[in-house]
Amino acid sequence: xxxxxxxxxxxxxxxxxxxxxxxxxxxxxxxxxxxxxxxxxxxxxxxxxxxxxxxxxxxxxxxxxxxxxxxxxxxxxxxxxxxxxxxxxxxxxxxxxxxxxxxxxxxxxxxxxxxxxxxxxxxxxxxxxxxxxxxxxxxxxxxxxxxxxxxxxxxxxxxxxxxxxxxxxxxxxxxxxxxxxxxxxxxxxxxxxxxxxxxxxxxxxxxxxxxxxxxxxxxxxxxxxxxxxxxxxxxxxxxxxxxxxxxxxxxxxxxxxxxxxxxxxxxxxxxxxxxxxxxxxxxxxxxxxxxxxxxxxxxxxxxxxxxxxxxxxxxxxxxxxxxxxxxxxxxxxxxxxxxxxxxxxxxxxxxxxxxxxxxxxxxxxxxxxxxxxxxxxxxxxxxxxxxxxxxxxxxxxxxxxxxxxxxxxxxxxxxxxxxxxxxxxxxxxxxxxxxxxxxxxxxxxxxxxxxxxxxxxxxxxxxxxxxxxxxxxxxxxxxxxxxxxxxxxxxxxxxxxxxxxxxxxxxxxxxxxxxxxxxxxxxxxxxxxxxxxxxxxxxxxxxxxxxxxxxxxxxxxxxxxxxxxxxxxxxxxxxxxxxxxxxxxxxxxxxxxxxxxxxxxxxxxxxxxxxxxxxxxxxxxxxxxxxxxxxxxxxxxxxxxxxxxxxxxxxxxxxxxxxxxxxxxxxxxxxx
Numbered sequence: 001x002x003x004x005x006x007x008x009x010x011x012x013x014x015x016x017x018x019x020x021x022x023x024x025x026x027x028x029x030x031x032x033x034x035x036x037x038x039x040x041x042x043x044x045x046x047x048x049x050x051x052x053x054x055x056x057x058x059x060x061x062x063x064x065x066x067x068x069x070x071x072x073x074x075x076x077x078x079x080x081x082x083x084x085x086x087x088x089x090x091x092x093x094x095x096x097x098x099x100x101x102x103x104x105x106x107x108x109x110x111x112x113x114x115x116x117x118x119x120x121x122x123x124x125x126x127x128x129x130x131x132x133x134x135x136x137x138x139x140x141x142x143x144x145x146x147x148x149x150x151x152x153x154x155x156x157x158x159x160x161x162x163x164x165x166x167x168x169x170x171x172x173x174x175x176x177x178x179x180x181x182x183x184x185x186x187x188x189x190x191x192x193x194x195x196x197x198x199x200x201x202x203x204x205x206x207x208x209x210x211x212x213x214x215x216x217x218x219x220x221x222x223x224x225x226x227x228x229x230x231x232x233x234x235x236x237x238x239x240x241x242x243x244x245x246x247x248x249x250x251x252x253x254x255x256x257x258x259x260x261x262x263x264x265x266x267x268x269x270x271x272x273x274x275x276x277x278x279x280x281x282x283x284x285x286x287x288x289x290x291x292x293x294x295x296x297x298x299x300x301x302x303x304x305x306x307x308x309x310x311x312x313x314x315x316x317x318x319x320x321x322x323x324x325x326x327x328x329x330x331x332x333x334x335x336x337x338x339x340x341x342x343x344x345x346x347x348x349x350x351x352x353x354x355x356x357x358x359x360x361x362x363x364x365x366x367x368x369x370x371x372x373x374x375x376x377x378x379x380x381x382x383x384x385x386x387x388x389x390x391x392x393x394x395x396x397x398x399x400x401x402x403x404x405x406x407x408x409x410x411x412x413x414x415x416x417x418x419x420x421x422x423x424x425x426x427x428x429x430x431x432x433x434x435x436x437x438x439x440x441x442x443x444x445x446x447x448x449x450x451x452x453x454x455x456x457x458x459x460x461x462x463x464x465x466x467x468x469x470x471x472x473x474x475x476x477x478x479x480x481x482x483x484x485x486x487x488x489x490x491x492x493x494x495x496x497x498x499x500x501x502x503x504x505x506x507x508x509x510x511x512x513x514x515x516x517x518x519x520x521x522x523x524x525x526x527x528x529x530x531x532x533x534x535x536x537x538x539x540x541x542x543x544x545x546x547x548x549x550x551x552x553x554x555x556x557x558x559x560x561x562x563x564x565x566x567x568x569x570x571x572x573x574x575x576x577x578x579x580x581x582x583x584x585x586x587x588x589x590x591x592x593x594x595x596x597x598x599x600x601x602x603x604x605x606x607x608x609x610x611x612x613x614x615x616x617x618x619x620x621x622x623x624x625x626x627x628x629x630x631x632x633x634x635x636x637x638x639x640x641x642x643x644x645x646x647x648x649x650x651x652x653x654x655x656x657x658x659x660x661x662x663x664x665x666x667x668x669x670x671x672x
Contacts, residue, residue, distance in 0.1 A: 044425060046238045049105050049141045050418040050432070052348035052404035055189065056165055057149035060087065060094035066150045067091040067410060086446060087415070088439060089499070092149045093408040097415060097437070099172060101407050104435065104448055105417050106176040109137055138419065140236045140253070141173070141180055143216075144348035144404050145187025145309030153193040159208060162192045166212025174215040181237075182216045185255045186230045187309040187348065188262060195264045197230070197257075199283045206230050229284035230257030233293050235302070238424045251427050252297045256308040258347070260284060261327040263320070279326050287330055294338045303343045303427040306335070311347035311401055313356045314520060314529055316495070321526040322349070328524055332360045332399065343427040344402065344464075351406035351413050353434060353451075353494040357469045358524045359398040398522065400469045402429070405497050409439060414497040416451075429464040431455045436497045451498055457490035477518060483509045491517065 059065045065072040071091035087097045148165045152158045173182060188195045191205055198205070206227055210217070217223050222232040237249040259265060260283045269278050282288055297304050312323045312331055323331070335342055405416045414436035421430045434451040441447045455461055460475045461468035472487070479485035492508050508514060519532035 044423060045421050045430060046424045047138045047419055047421050049108065049138045050144070050346065050404050050420055051101070051105065051141065051407060052144040053146040053187070053351050053406035053408055054098055054101070054143075054169060055092045055146055055149050055406070055408035055410060056095060056098045056169055057092035058095055058165065058168075059149075059155075060091060064155060065091070084439070086437065086439065087409055089409045089412055091408075092410050093415070098169065098407065100446065101415060101417055101437070102172050102176050104437075105141075108417075108419055108435070109177070109180075138180065139238045140234075141177055141182045142253075142307060142346060142404075143173075143182065143184040144307060144346060145185045145258075146189045146348060146406075147184075147187065148189045148192075150189055150194070150410070152189070158192045162190070163208045163212045166190065166209060170213050170215045181218070181234065183234050183236075183253050183255055183307065184213050184216050185307055185309050185348075186257050186259055188259050188264070191259060193266070195259060195262060196266045197259050198267060199260055199280065202230070202284065203227070225289070229286050229289070230259070231255055231284075231286055231289060238427075250302050251305065252293070252302045253305045253307060254290065254293055256290070256306065257284065257286060258308040258310040258312075258323075260286070261312075261323045261331075262310050263322065263324055279324060281326070281330070287334060291334055294335070294341070298338060298341050302341065304338070304341050305427070306342060306345045308347050310349045311345075311356065311403060313358055313401060313524055314526060315350055316352060316354060316517075316520050317350075319516075319520060319526065319529055325525060328360070332358075332524070335399075339397075344422075344429050345399065346402050346404065348404045348406070350403050351408070351411045352403060353405040353413075353416070353497050354403045355464075355469060355472075355521070356401040356403065357398045357466075357473050357522050358401060359522050360524050397466065398470065400464065400466050402464065405434065405436075409499075412496050412499060414438060414499045416497045431463070434494075434497060438498075440499075449498075451494065452490070457494060458487055460487075473518070473521060476514070480511065480514045480518070488514065 055066075057066050057071075060071060061073065063072050067090055070088070084091075085094065085096050086100065087094050093101075147169045148162050152162050152165075155161045186209060190209055191197050196205075206229075209230070210223060210226055214223075217226065217232070218234070222234065225232045232255050234253045234255065235249055236251050236253060238251060269280065294304065296302075310322050312328055314321050404418065406413055407415045407417065409415055416434050416436040418432050418434050420432040422428060423430055431453050433453050435448050436451060438447050438449050454464060458472045458475075460471045475487055476485075476491070479488065482488075488508060508517065515533060515536045519529050519536070523529040523532050
């Protein structure tokens with residue numbers, strides 16, 4: 001198509017009915033278009049692996065196992081470790097499950113996902129098609145916390161037990177991925193007791209974790225900052241699927257310690273005379289460090305991923321708030337100034353394949369709920385926390401947050417791992433695939449199956465940017481009364497990674513359930529969540545309002561504001577270029593059809609040839625030196641009309657009205 005376009009423009013230019021420079025300009029645009037099409041056909045994507053909430057329990061099947069009595073049955077009874085060697089719903093991960101998950105992730109690294117002799121042909125086909133599209137080695141591996149089982153405080157020498165579990169997992173991972181950059185984060189179960197980290201004296205706890213995860217750290221600077229506060233920064237190199245041998249380093253990953261912001265964090269701060277907790281504004285100096293790292297990345301034109309364990313949002317189980325208000329406000333206010341470089345936020349903790357689209361808003365209530373581990377409840381106390389009346393300020397736009405599903409099946413999800421695809425230029429996350437271990441498979445409990453990708457489940461999205469997640473929320477709201485809406489089914493199916501609890505029907509088709517989900521996805525605090533429910537009049541009438549803080553425009557289209565072009569499809573550049581080429585072509589056609597009659601006056605003949613003393617081959621006369629010489633020597637101009645044979649050598653300086661095909665005498669200045 002481009003070649004044909006160039007040929008047409010070339011012919012127009014040769015007929016000299018248009019300006020000659022237009023041909024060269026359009027040729028330049030065409031070459032750029034060909035270059036753009038060529039580059040768009042070249043894959044510029046990279047991948048990384050994401051594991052979260054492994055919760056390995058080396059005592060699975062024994063009296064010291066975490067979970068119910070069915071997890072603690074002795075091996076001699078042949079009902080737990082032998083009948084469920086890879087674990088079961090309601091129990092933390094046995095060693096074999098963690099080992100097989102890491103091994104399967106390793107096989108994904110080399111695009112060999114069909115190693116399990118899967119009898120499910122459809123599953124094999126999905127795996128093969130995915131592996132063929134992602135053939136490069138993942139750039140890095142993300143571990144978003146909670147590698148250790150629940151309830152380590154109940155074990156003898158819990159401190160050493162926790163360190164030992166961390167060390168064993170790190171050895172398994174580093175053995176499988178010796179050359180890969182591995183970024184861990186601290187989870188609330190990676191400290192002991194659960195959620196415990198004394199911010200006045202954190203050294204001993206953080207050194208224990210550092211000792212267990214030491215193989216993952218790459219420099220003394222990383223170890224230094226982690227030992228001080230449990231956080232660190234890592235610059236990673238990215239390799240594309242088209243050029244695995246080449247790499248660039250324009251991405252920074254900031255691993256945060258989110259345990260200290262949790263509403264369940266212990267020891268609790270002291271209280272003032274009004275029984276309100278006296279919160280430390282910046283525990284362990286992490287906010288100052290975070291701002292410094294963002295400034296460095298911004299000055300270096302680097303993009304940033306923010307990763308941690310506990311997300312700055314509310315949970316989908318008890319709908320309890322996960323961070324204190326004061327830390328939510330500080331966090332969202334801090335990152336607001338760096339929207340152009342923060343490309344993703346990845347967290348774990350909830351053991352579910354979910355996302356959040358958080359819109360920080362005004363919160364004037366003085367209540368702050370407790371977090372008692374959303375995904376199953378590590379604690380039973382629901383005491384009211386401090387009243388932080390300052391609440392959340394109204395900020396500009398919502399923030400997308402991705403939540404990782406878990407390896408452990410303890411809270412009703414299939415064990416799963418992710419492979420995430422992102423653009424190496426913008427570092428926008430494009431999609432991710434989830435593989436899960438079907439523990440309920442009737443014949444082969446070690447069968448890994450592939451879930452539909454995120455984009456396949458939510459087809460209104462083109463990637464996982466803010467705009468795409470915004471479109472998903474609007475679509476969910478628009479189909480809130482449609483019992484057969486595919487995206488609502490996908491939302492519920494993905495929550496527990498395709499696990500359907502026996503004898504339980506939870507398809508979330510009623511209006512109350514769906515409003516609850518919309519408010520959960522978009523609310524950062526419990527107060528905002530309840531305000532959202534009230535605005536939707538849950539349980540009363542059929543409401544069509546969008547989630548609080550996210551309203552569609554009157555014409556039904558999304559009200560978004562300024563969206564950077566790189567967050568949308570890269571095809572926009574091609575579209576704009578094609579539009580320019582079409583516009584210029586239309587101008588060329590206008591010149592072709594209208595130029596001789598309307599754009600050129602009879603007194604102005606820009607295509608005339610000077611006439612001189614010698615006839616040319618066509619019967620015209622001219623000076624052999626060219627147009628410029630003829631103009632200097634004197635003569636007249638004649639339109640190039642081959643059918644006119646008249647001799648015009650004997651001329652004067654007469655100017656008269658002539659027809660288009662007649663000669664036009666013209667007085668020339670005396671240049672001597």
